[in-house]
Every structure is written in C-alpha cells, then in structure tokens.
Amino acid sequence: MCLKFLLFLLCTKICIVFCETGCSDFETCGSCIGYAFDRCVWCSAKEHEGSRCKSRIKADESKLWCKGTSIYDPETENNVTLNKDFNAGEKGEPVIQFRPQYLNIKARPGIPVKISMSYKPAKDYPLDVYYLMDYSHTMTKHAETLKNQGFNIYNELIKLTNNVRLGVGSFVEKNSLPYVDDTQQNSYSFKNHLSLTDNMNEFAEALKEKPNGSNYDDPEATLDGLMQAMVCKKEVGWRDNARRIIVLSTDSTYHSAGDGKFVGAVRPHDMKCYVVNNTYQMELELDYPSVGQINKVAAENNIMIIFSADKKVEQHYKTLETKVLGSKYVPLKVDSTLVNVIKTEYLSLIRKVYLDFKIPSFMQLTLDQDCSRDNECELKHNQSVELTGTLTITSCPPKNNYKHNVEIGPRMLNEKLKIEVDIYCQCDCEKPGSGIENSDMCNNAGTYQCGICNCDSDRYGSTCQCNGISTDDEDQCKKNNQTLPCSGRGTCSCGKCDPCLSGFSGPYCEYDDTACPSPEGLLCADHGICKYGQCQCSPSWIGEDCRCPINNESCKAPYSKEVCSGNGECSCGKCECKVCSGQFCDDCEEVAMKRCKELEDFAYCNFNENKKECDLKFNQTNTEVTLVNKTEINSPDWYMAKYWCRKVLEDENIFVFKYYYSTSSNSKLHLIIQNELEKPPIANVWIAVGSVIGAVLLIGLITLIAWKILVDLHDKREYDKFANESAAAGFDTSINPLYESPATTFQNPAYNG
Known part of the structure; x- marks a missing residue:
C-alpha cells in the first residue's frame, strides 16, 4: 500500500509540473x-476572461490572472473534537487505551492529511476466554485433557490479570x-454450558460434563457452534471492553457452506x-x-480463535x-502448548498493537509509523507509542455525498478513532x-454562481445566450455523423x-494541433505553429x-558572400x-587558405582591439573570439580548427x-588567435659562406680522388699490354734484362777441399 501511495504522490507531483491543461479543462468550481492530481484554484471574478480554473502554482506566478479576493482555494482543516486521556478503568470510568477518539x-x-494517534495498554485489562469443545463421542479420550487444560488456562491467566472470565x-x-x-436426540450444533464468569467453581463444574454426542460422518458442526459463540454476545456474556479469545477443541474436520442442503438447511x-x-x-x-x-465476524467482533x-x-x-x-493452531494432546499459546497471545494483544481501518474506496490511508512492519508496533510494559x-482523498465521492466516516484502531480492541471527513468537491458559491437568479x-x-452561469432548462451557452436544450443543435457540431459533438474536444x-x-x-x-511534423522533436521545427x-510557417x-x-543565408559561412563557398548547392x-x-563545403586546403584571407583582417582587429569594436567595425554579430x-x-x-x-x-x-x-543551427564563427606574433627568420652570412667554401673543397677533393683512381687504372692497363706483347716476342717476362744482381762470388785459393 505504501508503494501505491508513493506512486500516487509521484504522479501528483509530475502532473503539477506538466499537466496544467488538467486544471484548465474544468468548467465548474x-x-x-x-x-x-493538482491543486487547482477557481476565479469567480465577474470581469475574468478565459479559463477560471488554474493550477495554484501557475496562479501564484501570474499575479494578474485573477483578483486575489475572488480566488477560491479551500484550506485543509484537521480538528480533534474528542481526546480523552488514557485510563485503566480507575473509579469505575471506561478504560481508554487509544486516543484521540474523534x-x-x-x-x-489529492491533499494528504496527517493523523496523529497514541496507544497505551491498560493494566489488568479484562480478558474473556470461551472454551468451545467438540462433544462427539470420539472426544471422550480427550475429556481429561480438556478439563486439565481448562484449569491450567485459568491458573496461568490470573497470574497476568485479575480481570479474567471463562465460559x-x-x-x-x-x-x-x-x-x-x-x-x-444427543446431537446439536451449539450449546452454551456456562456463560463467561469469574467463578472458578462454576467453571470447574462445567468441565466435568462428558462428551456423549454421536454422528455418522467425520465432519461436524464446528462452524455452526463457532458462529453462535461469536455472535451471541448477550448469551455468552462477552464484555464490550474485554479482549476476547475462543479456544476451539476438536478431533474432526468441519462442515461448511453448502453441506447443509443434505439436511434441508x-x-x-x-x-x-x-x-x-x-x-x-x-x-x-x-x-x-x-x-x-467466520473470518468477517471474528474480525468485526475482535475475537481471536485458537484451534x-x-x-x-x-x-x-x-x-x-x-x-x-x-x-492460531495448536495440537490437542496431553502435553499441549495451548496454555503457553494463550499466554503468549494475551501478552501479544497487550504489548503489540496492530492497526486496522475501514475507509471508502475513494480514500487512501497509509500508516507510516516506523516501529515495525504490517501496521504493527511492539510495546514494553506500561509504555505508550x-x-x-x-x-x-483520491477522487470526489459518488452521488455528491461529501461527508463520510472513517475508523482506525487496534485490532482485537473495540476502541477506535472515528474520523468525520468533509470533502471539498462543492464550492460555497455553488x-x-x-x-443570483435571473x-x-x-x-x-440563469443563475449566476461562482462567476459562471447555471442556465435555466430551456437555455444554454456560457451566458445562457442560446435557446433550447444544448443537445438540440449538437448534430450541427458533428462532422460526418461523428458520435461526439466537436469531436469530443470542445x-x-x-x-x-x-x-x-x-x-x-x-x-x-477535428484537428490535433500537436500532430504536425516535428523534425528533431520540435513541432513545425519551432519555426511556425500547428493549425488545422x-x-x-513563420516568415x-x-x-x-x-x-x-x-x-540561402544559412548556407553562407560567416564573413563569406558565397553560397557553399562556391563548391556546392544550398538545399x-x-x-x-x-x-x-x-x-560550408570549405573543408579542403585550397578553400581554407581562401577563407583565411577573408578572415585575416577581422581576426587581426580582434588581436589589437576588443571584440565589441571589431564586430561593430566589420558588421559581425555571430562570432566568438579566444586569445x-x-x-x-x-x-x-x-581539434575542431583544422587549418592554420x-x-x-x-x-x-x-x-x-x-x-x-x-555545428549548431546558428553556425557561429569561432576564432582562436595566438596572442604573440611570430618573428621572421634571420639569415646567418657565415653559415652561407662556410657552406659555399666547404662545398668547393668537398667537390675538389672528390675530383682529385677520382682523377687519381682513373690514372692508376690507365697505368695498369698499359703495363698489362706491355707484358703481354713481351711474352709474345719470346722474352722471359719473369726476368728483367736490365737487372743486375748485387751479390758477387769469389774463390778462396787457400781452400783445399
């Protein structure tokens, strides 16, 4: 439910911002x-023209929309009419655990209203426990168990409260x-053996009776007996201000709606x-x-049932x-946990509060305490929360019934907060x-009410200017036999x-003025209006x-007079x-240099002077300059600027x-200007002279080396030619005829050997 409410509030906020037409559609206050889905206000001023209903936000923004005293905008009222203090029943006064009361x-x-409540469990709050037993013969084996459980229930409960009654x-x-x-004649659907009492002797006596009923099938009249035990308030003795528990003991299943036809019921x-x-x-x-x-009666009478x-x-x-x-369900056996379950549930009833409420379908209630989930809060002893x-209110109620009652209160407790809700769906002036009649x-x-006319039965129109009934000439407002006059749109x-x-x-x-072509999401490209x-289009x-x-002006680059730079056509x-x-068909080197020439004077002006003066001097408006x-x-x-x-x-x-x-539609010219001038290059004479001398020396050296190589090659060829000719003439080319050896041999005359 919380999620639904959050979504409702979210949709409400969205509509307040985007759905102004919602308010302007209404014709009555x-x-x-x-x-x-919006906080709409009504203007009842006589001289007002146009829609009399407008969003509160829009009305505040437009101070001239309506005279202040003529605006009807009812405020929320939240009045506590009865708020008795907590009372545990002292001095015979009624027990009060939940406040306020009215x-x-x-x-x-659409306007959320905060509701504040308090809960404090009363000490020794009255408790009524009714012991509803299956008295068929098969329960005889459980008779002693039931009797002992009854005594145990009483003994344990009087430890928790001195205000307990059993039946x-x-x-x-x-x-x-x-x-x-x-x-x-030993079977029946329900019998009350002992109405709720605090006399333990009577309770003990009632438990002594033995089960003696009989039936042929397994299911029994369990729901018959349970229903009578719940609704017979006077006969059973239920107290108005007590917490109520029924302990239903059985060993069989139950008959339910439809099974009675076999006995004529x-x-x-x-x-x-x-x-x-x-x-x-x-x-x-x-x-x-x-x-x-059974569920409905148990909830309405705040009765807890333990099976x-x-x-x-x-x-x-x-x-x-x-x-x-x-x-709750607990097993029926000798060592059953039934007594502990009843104790636990009683303490839970006291120390926990579960809030229930009944509201009409056109209202929404969320309980936003943060103490637990499922509308549950846990309390310590003698503590309030x-x-x-x-x-x-999500919408106006049907049948013009503007007063409704809402109840909120703890589950299993008859104390409720009763809220009388008056819904503003009719203005005081209506x-x-x-x-003002006639x-x-x-x-x-007609009658003038809230700034508009409520016409007599034989007249209609905004000022009752038309004779007859409005449906008489509705056919004239229909095109091609349409079902609704004015196509349902007027x-x-x-x-x-x-x-x-x-x-x-x-x-x-018949024409939807939002259905025209919308290039790039803009109706009529935002250059015209959609009509018929x-x-x-605008001029x-x-x-x-x-x-x-x-x-073709949009096809001309800023500071250029040529369409598409002379390199294309404008479409x-x-x-x-x-x-x-x-x-502008100028993304190439040749056109870029031409564009540089066109822009250089304007750019240089921005280098020396301020942009405002240059724009005025060169008649430029759509430019941006960055130094x-x-x-x-x-x-x-x-990176967008590709060319220098x-x-x-x-x-x-x-x-x-x-x-x-x-690249936007305005094609603004952006200039990025270097705030420093580049210096021209200065020539170095010594480098030039040295380069020339070096080149001459290098050329001479290369020439000398080439000449030496060529001479050596020529001498080698000549020598080889001479050698070949000498060999052909019979000379020993391996001996030089001009050669004389430097060595001389002499004989020793004294040598005898």
Whole structure:
C-alpha cells in the first residue's frame, strides 16, 4: 500500500509540473477544486476572461490572472473534537487505551492529511476466554485433557490479570439424517454450558460434563457452534471492553457452506444469534456458515480463535488458520502448548498493537509509523507509542455525498478513532441560495454562481445566450455523423464548436494541433505553429515542417558572400557539396587558405582591439573570439580548427590564428588567435659562406680522388699490354734484362777441399 501511495504522490507531483491543461479543462468550481492530481484554484471574478480554473502554482506566478479576493482555494482543516486521556478503568470510568477518539477533517482530493494517534495498554485489562469443545463421542479420550487444560488456562491467566472470565460451550452436529440418528436426540450444533464468569467453581463444574454426542460422518458442526459463540454476545456474556479469545477443541474436520442442503438447511447463514435457553434453534433451517463469514465476524467482533485440534486433522486447521485473521493452531494432546499459546497471545494483544481501518474506496490511508512492519508496533510494559498516518482523498465521492466516516484502531480492541471527513468537491458559491437568479450576466435566463452561469432548462451557452436544450443543435457540431459533438474536444455552443480544447482547432475541433511534423522533436521545427493539422510557417521559413529557410543565408559561412563557398548547392538551408566537404563545403586546403584571407583582417582587429569594436567595425554579430598563447593554440582542445592561417605584417612579423564553425543551427564563427606574433627568420652570412667554401673543397677533393683512381687504372692497363706483347716476342717476362744482381762470388785459393 505504501508503494501505491508513493506512486500516487509521484504522479501528483509530475502532473503539477506538466499537466496544467488538467486544471484548465474544468468548467465548474466544484470539479475544479475536486481535481485530485493538482491543486487547482477557481476565479469567480465577474470581469475574468478565459479559463477560471488554474493550477495554484501557475496562479501564484501570474499575479494578474485573477483578483486575489475572488480566488477560491479551500484550506485543509484537521480538528480533534474528542481526546480523552488514557485510563485503566480507575473509579469505575471506561478504560481508554487509544486516543484521540474523534477527529473532524475537511480536505480536498489529492491533499494528504496527517493523523496523529497514541496507544497505551491498560493494566489488568479484562480478558474473556470461551472454551468451545467438540462433544462427539470420539472426544471422550480427550475429556481429561480438556478439563486439565481448562484449569491450567485459568491458573496461568490470573497470574497476568485479575480481570479474567471463562465460559464453556460445545457442539456436535446438525440433528438430522444423514449426519446423525435424529431419534437419539444427543446431537446439536451449539450449546452454551456456562456463560463467561469469574467463578472458578462454576467453571470447574462445567468441565466435568462428558462428551456423549454421536454422528455418522467425520465432519461436524464446528462452524455452526463457532458462529453462535461469536455472535451471541448477550448469551455468552462477552464484555464490550474485554479482549476476547475462543479456544476451539476438536478431533474432526468441519462442515461448511453448502453441506447443509443434505439436511434441508438451504437458507444461507445470516450471521445472527439464534440461541434460546442456551441452545441453537435454527440448525435445521440455516446452512453452515462459510469460512469467509467466520473470518468477517471474528474480525468485526475482535475475537481471536485458537484451534486446538487432534493431530489427524492438523492440515485442515492449519489451512483454516490462514483463512481466519488472527487465528492460531495448536495440537490437542496431553502435553499441549495451548496454555503457553494463550499466554503468549494475551501478552501479544497487550504489548503489540496492530492497526486496522475501514475507509471508502475513494480514500487512501497509509500508516507510516516506523516501529515495525504490517501496521504493527511492539510495546514494553506500561509504555505508550505514538502512531501517525496519512489520509488522502483520491477522487470526489459518488452521488455528491461529501461527508463520510472513517475508523482506525487496534485490532482485537473495540476502541477506535472515528474520523468525520468533509470533502471539498462543492464550492460555497455553488450551494443552494448562494447565486443570483435571473442575473443580467446570464441574459436573465440563469443563475449566476461562482462567476459562471447555471442556465435555466430551456437555455444554454456560457451566458445562457442560446435557446433550447444544448443537445438540440449538437448534430450541427458533428462532422460526418461523428458520435461526439466537436469531436469530443470542445464545447458545442449554439450549434458551433466554441471553444475547442487547448491543442485542437477546426470547425469541429477535428484537428490535433500537436500532430504536425516535428523534425528533431520540435513541432513545425519551432519555426511556425500547428493549425488545422498543418504547419503555418513563420516568415522566412518554408516547407511542410517549416524547417527550410526561404533564402540561402544559412548556407553562407560567416564573413563569406558565397553560397557553399562556391563548391556546392544550398538545399533546405544546408550545403550539398560538389567539391570539398564540410558544413560550408570549405573543408579542403585550397578553400581554407581562401577563407583565411577573408578572415585575416577581422581576426587581426580582434588581436589589437576588443571584440565589441571589431564586430561593430566589420558588421559581425555571430562570432566568438579566444586569445591563447603559443602552447595553448597547439593543444587538442582546438581539434575542431583544422587549418592554420598566417598573415605577414608590414614589419615582416607573422600574425597566426585558426577558425572553425559550430555545428549548431546558428553556425557561429569561432576564432582562436595566438596572442604573440611570430618573428621572421634571420639569415646567418657565415653559415652561407662556410657552406659555399666547404662545398668547393668537398667537390675538389672528390675530383682529385677520382682523377687519381682513373690514372692508376690507365697505368695498369698499359703495363698489362706491355707484358703481354713481351711474352709474345719470346722474352722471359719473369726476368728483367736490365737487372743486375748485387751479390758477387769469389774463390778462396787457400781452400783445399
């Protein structure tokens, strides 16, 4: 539920911002202030023109929309009318555990109203426990267990509160064939053995009676007995201000709605008490109650049911536990935990608070305490807890019933906060006797109320200017036998559609003025208005969607007089290039240098003077100039500017800049100018002279080496030729005839050997 409410609030906020037409659609004061998705206000000033209903936010923004005293905007009222303090029942006064007791809220749809509540459990709060037992013969084996459990329940509960009462009742089966032998007269659907009492002797005596009923089938009249035990408040003795627990003990399953037809009990159960002389009198006339009826009565009478059943039927009663709000299942056995369960549930009833509420379908209530989930808060002993909730009226109620009652309170407790809600869906000026009958403002044919005319039955129109009934000439407001006059988008006034709702036009309001072409998401390209289903273009724009300019100016680059730089054709305000590329067909080196030449004077002016003066001097408006240093102009930040432009000045310094155009529709010229001039290069004479001398020396050295190589090659060829000729003439080429050896041999005359 919290998620739904959050979504509701979210949708409300979105509508306040985007759905202004929601308020302007309403034609009466009551429908205006009753709009749940925006806070609409009504202007009742006589001289007001146009829609009288407007969003509160829009009305505050437009101070001249309506005279202040004529604006009707009812405020939320939240008044506590009864808020008695907590009371534990001292001095005989009523026990009060939940406060306040009465609220009066006046609110309009869509406006959340905070509700503050408090809960404090009273000490020794009264507790009524009714012991409802299956008295069929098969329960004889559990008789001693039931009696002991009854004593244990009493002994344990008086330790928790001195204000406990116990009672005893039983059931068997409807006394008729085919379920029982009706001649034995020992079966019945419900019998009250002992009304709730604090006399332990009477309780002990009632538990001594032994089960003696009989039936043929397994299911029994369990729900019959349970229903009578719950609804027979006087006979059983339920106290108004007590917490109520029924302990139902059985070893069999149960009959439910529809099974009664086998004994002739065909009338649906009406959830009323029929106990006379402690016995159920309508068991053969009324069908068995349904599980849904048991759940309804248990919830309405704040009764907790504990099913103490035999193990063999455990699954049946565990299923029933899920169908009956607040019920519990425990096994029926000697060592059963029933007593502990009752103690735990009693403490839970005291120390925990579960909030329930009943509201009409056109309201929404969220309990936003953060102490636990499922509207549950846990308390310590003798402690109180603060609870809050938010009540929101989601729409105006049907049948013009503007007063409704809402109840909020702890589950299993008869104390409730009763809220009387007055819903603002009718303005004070609309109430009977508040208007001016036969007013001149209404052509003496209607009552003037809240600034508008409520016409007599034979007149209609905004000022009752039309004769007859408005449906008489509605056919004149229909095109081609349409079902709704004015296509359901306007008001048929005197046979004409006047006015059409916002966003529609035409004699029959048949044209949707939001359905024209919307290039790039802009209706009529934002260059015209949609009327009669077609774009009506503003001056200087043409085309069915108004996106084409009537001239070629958008195809000319800033500071250029050529369409598409002379390299293409202009089509619908955009260049179709034949040479080059780019927005203006200038993305190539040749055109870029030409564009540099066109821009250099304007750029140089911005280098020397301020931009405002240069724009005025050169008649430029759509430009942006940025001065940067040498490092910055080379940064990747200016990747859009692909081409460098240079202008050599008279002093031979060089002025440097770049340019590019923004890709948006305005094609703004961006100049990036280097804030420092480049110096011209200075020639070094010694380098030139040295270079020449070095080149001459190098050439001479290369020439000398080449000449030496050539001479050596020539000498080698000549020698080889001479050698070959000598060999051919018979000379020994290995001996040089001119050679004389330097060695001489002499004989020693004294040598004898």
